[in-house]
Each structure stands twice: as C-alpha cells, then as structure tokens.
Amino acid sequence: MALLGRSLVTRVMGNREKGGKMKGVHNSNNNYQSKIAQFVVTAEQMHQIEERVFVAGMPVAALMEKVAGLIARRIEELYPLKGSENQLPITNHQSLNIGILVGPGHNGGDALVVARELHFQGYKVSVYLAFPKLKELTSQHARYARSLTIPFFDQIEPLQDCDIIIDGLFGFGLERPLSDSVADAINKLNSWSKPIISIDIPSGLHTDTGEVLGTAVRATRTLCLGLWKQAFLQDQALEYIGKAELIGFDIPLADIAAVLGATPKIQRVTKANAYANLPLVRPPVTHKYKQGHLLLICGSRRYAGGAILTGLGARGSGVGMLSIAVPASLKPLLVSHLPEALIVDCPETETGAIASLPDGINLDSYSAIACGPGLTTDATPVVQSVLESDRTLVLDADGLNILAQLELSPREAPTILTPHAGEFKRLFPDIAEPTKDRIEAVSLASQQSNAVVLLKGARTAIANPSGSIYIIPESTPALARGGSGDVLTGLLGGLLAQASSPQMPIAEIVATGAWWHAQAGILAAKERTELGVDAFTLTQYLIPVLRGIV
Ligand SMILES: NC(=O)C1=CN([C@@H]2O[C@H](COP(=O)(O)OP(=O)(O)OC[C@H]3O[C@@H](n4cnc5c(N)ncnc54)[C@H](O)[C@@H]3O)[C@@H](O)[C@H]2O)[C@@H](O)CC1
C-alpha cells in the first residue's frame, strides 16, 4: 500500500539544505516554535542531538546556564513573589519556600542553577541532594550554591514545609529502576500533595515508553526541555506529567534533521499540520460527487443510534455526497436525522442486523467506505464484501470484531483500522499489551496488517505500514463516552472520501481527522465542562473548531 506522500515535516522544513547545513534560518521566532512542536525524540536521539551541538562548539555549561535560566524565569512567572518587581535582597518581602530535588546528572545541574537563580530573586530555597556523587558540572553548581548558604539536606523530610517542589532528580539519563532510598523519597514527596514542577520529565519515568521505573514523581507541571520526549505521548505517563509545556532552547533545525532524518518517523500532529490536510478550499467550479461520495455501513435494530452518530460525524466533514446503508427498518429514523443523506436500505437478519448489501449496489461508485459502528457481529457477510472491494475502507467497532474472526487478505486500496485497546487486543493478540508502549504497539500492528492503524486513547496514535507514526498531542477525557468513536468513523470516512487523488497521504488525513475530533472535544468541554460532551453534542462542535483555524 502506498500510503505516504510528501511528509508534513519535509513541507515545513523546506528551508534546510541537504546534508543538514543551515541556510541562515533564524531559530528564535514563532516559525521555529511551530516547527519544533512537531518533533518527538527518544532519549538516545536527544543524546545524539545534544552531542552535535556540543561538538559544534556550544559549551556544556553555557547550554545548561541558558536552559536553566529559562526554567527559572518560567517558575518566577508561574509563582511570582509578592513585591518581587521592586528589589533584592528579600528581607522585607513575603517569600516562597522552594524545595529543590537534585540528582547526580545534568538534570540535577539544571535544578541547582534554578536554585541559585531563585535564591537571587528572593525565594527561600532548600536543596535535597539525593546522591553524594555528582557529575562534574553538577558538583560545581552544588559547591557554589552551598557557598551562597543555600541549605542542603540528604533527606527529603526537611522539604516538607516548602510551598513548591522542583524535581531535578533525573531527566532523560535515567537508565534503570530507582534505588529504594530514592524511591522512598519520591513516595513521601507524592504523599505531600504539593505543587511539583518537574524539569524535563518527572523523575522515575522512562523517557521513551513513559513506563514507571519503580516509582515516579507525580508532577503538577512538567517543563520539557528542547524537544518533546516520547513519554509525553504515552498514555501511561500522563498522570505523572501533569500539565506539559515545552521550553525551547534554540536547537538548530539542522542538528534535529541530522538525527531524526528529513522525514521524522514520529510526528506530533499540530494545528499547522492538520490545517494543511483539511479540504477547506474547494475549487470554484465543482459538484457534489467531485467533493467525495462516502458510503457508511452501520447500525442495527439494537444499535440504531450508532448509525445516526456516524452519519453526523460524516456530515461534519463536509463530504459532497453521503450514502448510509442500514437495516431496512431503520430507514425512516435515518431520514429524519440526516435528510441530506441517501439512505440505502439493506436486507435484515432476524436479529435486526444488516444481512447483506442490496443486490446491484456498485461499491465502485463510492470514493470511500466506512463500516462498523453498531453493526453487531451478525453482519459478517457485509464486512467480507467491503473487504473485497477496491475502495478506501475504514473499519471500526463491530467491523473490527468481525475482522478479528476473518483473515485480512491483502487489499489494493488503503485500509484504515480504528481500534480502542480492547479491539486492538482481539485484532493483534500476539502484539504486546497496547497499554504499555502504545507507539511501538501501533507501529507493529500497522506493519503486521499492512493497514493504517489508529489506536484510540488519551494520545491517539496512528501508524502506517511504511513506519510513519502520527500522534495527537492534546485531547480530553470528555471523549471517553459512548458514541464518540462513531463520530470519528464518520468524520474520517468523509475526509478520506474528499481526498482528491489516491496519492493523497492517507495516514496524514486520518491523523487530521483524529486531531479535529479531539479539538472538537476540547472546545465542547471548555464551554460545557467535561460532563457536557455527549456524542451528539460533539458533532455540533466540529465546525466551530474550524472557525479557530481558518
Ligand atoms: N539535552 C540537552 O541538550 C540538555 C540537557 N540538559 C539536562 O540534562 C539532562 C540529562 O542529563 P544527564 O544525561 O546527565 O542525565 P540525568 O540527569 O537524567 O541523570 C543521569 C545520571 O544519573 C545516573 N543514573 C541513571 N539512572 C539511575 C538510577 N536509577 N539511579 C541512580 N542513578 C542513575 C546516571 O549514571 C547519570 O550519572 C536533561 O534531562 C536535562 O535536564 C540541560 O542541562 C541542557 C541541555
């Protein structure tokens, strides 16, 4: 399956020379920020990028000073001292007690620079030094901080009265599970329920998988340094990370490209990426069939609502023509909810499922097919017939449950599978637990099935068989609600039907649909709380999301 066209990143990074040389790109601007927002690195890749910067001449100590300075400014912004704009020293001003956790490596070094800077700004700073042996630069900062009379402790308890904790125990250099004494300190810290800001990554998390290595700091906020680490896109890490933000420090794009490649394997889907793939501008002269004809196959007597929600998701996509195949008895209901759609009434099984598609239906006349929501597993022959078609096909819900019982024979046209974790396990029983390293799991599944696989979750991940992975970096738990997946299926089907040529990058379109769906949830939750985002309401927020980006 040829799924990928020109990559998003190649498109936005077009001003880089081949071979990784910069063409006078000035980093410190919004353009740079929006470019680096797409990248995702493993610990190993971050090491390699950092190494290139050092080899090029940037002194290690200077980079630490720059980065930690940015962290300190951000902390001052988040927790300002009363009257701090007036002066130093501090004596007459109300102060904040800041507890700083310092580990052995450069994450600890960052924390010590932050300690020094906050001390000079008038904060009352105390340090918990978790290890006697420190890396050279970290050790120098510790010596200077002590000379400033900042108190140091080798136990965490004295920090219990602090107002805020800064976690600089470990960054991306954590390589093995924590020792008992550090784990005990972290467990104590977590039990205090104080605001905690983690530097780079909450200490104890694996930088790539987001796995907890024994125990981990539960941060209120994490300031990720330079480039997003993979853990920030792994569901299992999210409850430890708290609010996440990126503190960029001007890593040259050429060094990023030299390590990640011109087309990075993993990309965060940003507003700019999504915008590039939305069919927002139509040709001035067109007609409804030129704007895509989507066939939805969904619903049963038992799950009639699923068909309506899938239809409303497709309506939100703006697709030119929408046909919905349902059991014949559901036709009046569907017509009343989606008067613009052509309802294809199908023969029914005794249980009220679709028994087969109507005789004479020509699947070739559709631009794309989306099949599954509310079908029940009695609709097996229908799923078989769409699998045999040569149309772009989205399979979801019971479409996937039926597929799990069938052999997925190779298809010429693109196939898109959209499982949640439970469906994923049924479809790919020999791939490790999809709740662990979801990025690895979705990538393996895509290669195994030769399909685009979208693994739903707090950070939905989409993989295509050529190895590219797209991750939706923001979402809302408001979407954990019956029917919201049906809306996604309709939306994806509608976007794929509008893809004007078979060369369009299918996985990117799927990623765009998933981003749009998540943004609709976020907007709806903002206006209506997380309780107010039922699936029908969600469909009403699809178009308002576009208002914010056009
Ligand atoms: N990437 C960059 O370009 C920059 C990185 N900086 C900081 O440097 C950090 C990475 O620094 P390091 O590579 O020194 O790594 P860390 O500070 O994460 O820690 C590594 C140190 O901890 C030890 N260690 C690892 N696992 C351990 C365990 N379970 N128990 C006890 N000790 C363990 C290692 O032997 C090593 O000495 C980043 O997270 C960031 O905070 C910034 O200072 C500046 C820029």
Ligand SMILES: [K+]
């Ligand atoms: K940390």
